[in-house]
Amino acid sequence: QVQLVESGGGVVQAGGSLRLSCVVSGGTFSSYTMGWFRQAPGKEREFVAAISGTGGGTRYVDSVKGRFTISRDNAKNTVYVHVNILKPEDTAVYFCAASKYNSYVPNRIISYDYWGQGTQVTVSS
Numbered sequence: 001q002v003q004l005v006e007s008g009g010g011v012v013q014a015g016g017s018l019r020l021s022c023v024v025s026g027g028t029f030s031s032y033t034m035g036w037f038r039q040a041p042g043k044e045r046e047f048v049a050a051i052s053g054t055g056g057g058t059r060y061v062d063s064v065k066g067r068f069t070i071s072r073d074n075a076k077n078t079v080y081v082h083v084n085i086l087k088p089e090d091t092a093v094y095f096c097a098a099s100k101y102n103s104y105v106p107n108r109i110i111s112y113d114y115w116g117q118g119t120q121v122t123v124s125s
Helices: none
Strands: 002-008 012-015 018-025 033-039 046-051 058-060 068-073 078-083 092-099 119-124
Touching: 002 058, 002 068, 018 033, 033 068, 033 078, 033 119, 046 068, 046 078, 046 092
Parallel strands: 012 119
Antiparallel strands: 002 018, 018 078, 033 046, 033 092, 046 058, 068 078, 092 119
């Protein structure tokens, strides 16, 4: 059974930074495309970033380009997202997800097979 556990969330002032981590157990981590999504109160879950199994391909939603960086360490079964220059509108629960698709980097929720429970990021103004 594949399990994903996120960590690293917290309360930060606008302009600050955090590093979110997601450790995956079960399955073959390097075969999964890994993604980060977020859900703000009262809003739908949205795609943030994703990275291919080898780490060679990445994809970002426009609103985070230049501020967020996704990376992975296949030896540690861990995917990260460095979130920089945080804005109040980045406040959300951040989820990591694993996709069995490995021929491209998907951004649709339906393309992801396994999900973590989420970690809260709160950005104060």
